[in-house]
Amino acid sequence: MQRILRVVAFAVVGFAVSAGMVHAVTDGSGDPVAVKSDDGKWSDKDGNPTFKIEADGTVDWYTYVGFTRYSAECLRCHGPDGMGSTYAPALIDSMKRLSYTDFYAIVAGGKKDVSASQDLVMPAEGENKNVMCFVDAIYAYLRARGDDAMGRGRPQNHAPKPAFYAKDVEQCMG
Numbered sequence: 001m002q003r004i005l006r007v008v009a010f011a012v013v014g015f016a017v018s019a020g021m022v023h024a025v026t027d028g029s030g031d032p033v034a035v036k037s038d039d040g041k042w043s044d045k046d047g048n049p050t051f052k053i054e055a056d057g058t059v060d061w062y063t064y065v066g067f068t069r070y071s072a073e074c075l076r077c078h079g080p081d082g083m084g085s086t087y088a089p090a091l092i093d094s095m096k097r098l099s100y101t102d103f104y105a106i107v108a109g110g111k112k113d114v115s116a117s118q119d120l121v122m123p124a125e126g127e128n129k130n131v132m133c134f135v136d137a138i139y140a141y142l143r144a145r146g147d148d149a150m151g152r153g154r155p156q157n158h159a160p161k162p163a164f165y166a167k168d169v170e171q172c173m174g
Contacts, residue, residue, distance in 0.1 A: 030099070032147050034060075040162040041136065048100040049136040051144035057157060059150065061165065064158035066141025069134040073125075081152040082145045088120070095146030103139055107131060133172035 034042035034052040040061050044050045052060040059067075070082065077088040084090030098106075110124035125131040131138070144150035 032143055032149070039164055040159060042140070049140045049143070051140045051147075051149060052159075053144065053149055057155070059144070059155045059158050060140075061159045061161055062137040063140045063144055063150070064155050065134060066137035066139070067155060069130070070138050070141055073128070073131050074138065082142050083152075088122070091142050092146040095142050100139060103142075104135060107135055107138075129173050133169060 030044060030046060030048065032044055032050045034050050035045050036043050036047075037052070042050050042052045042060055042062070049062070051063040053063070071080075074082075074091070077085065078091050079085035079088070082091040082095075084093070095103075106122060108124065108126035111120075111122040113120040141150075
């Protein structure tokens with residue numbers, strides 16, 4: 001229930017930002033150090049999703065899922081490994097200045113950046129369960145890439161899938 005309320009709240013924020021009703025403040029993603037785990041889902045000191053990478057390079061399960069979901073849903077525009085393309089900006093650069101709230105609002109509500117030299121449009125993904133059910137994992141993956149904590153390509157090793165993960169996904173995907 002808490003996850004549903006969170007999705008609804010952020011969707012409202014995303015709509016308000018995309019409609020120009022509020023101005024989102026981009027204060028950066030902050031310190032990415034993982035301080036708390038909720039069944040394998042890591043968060044930083046402020047409660048934002050983050051990554052946990054062991055000394056041997058093993059990434060946490062959700063960062064790994066973030067890589068797979070990014071590759072399935074975001075790569076076609078933002079390029080492999082968040083490196084950008086001629087079509088859309090490098091997200092690893094954006095992660096250095098976007099807070100989690102701003103990231104979520106843009107993903108859910110979309111964004112238009114139109115000028116005389118370019119017309120960039122990020123479609124709203126708020127209705128796309130393949131994105132929104134995994135937005136925290138995508139954020140953690142891109143945060144790891146933006147922080148240079150994780151290299152390009154599929155992580156070689158990842159933590160095991162948490163026992164409740166399948167139920168959580170099933171509940172979100174409906």
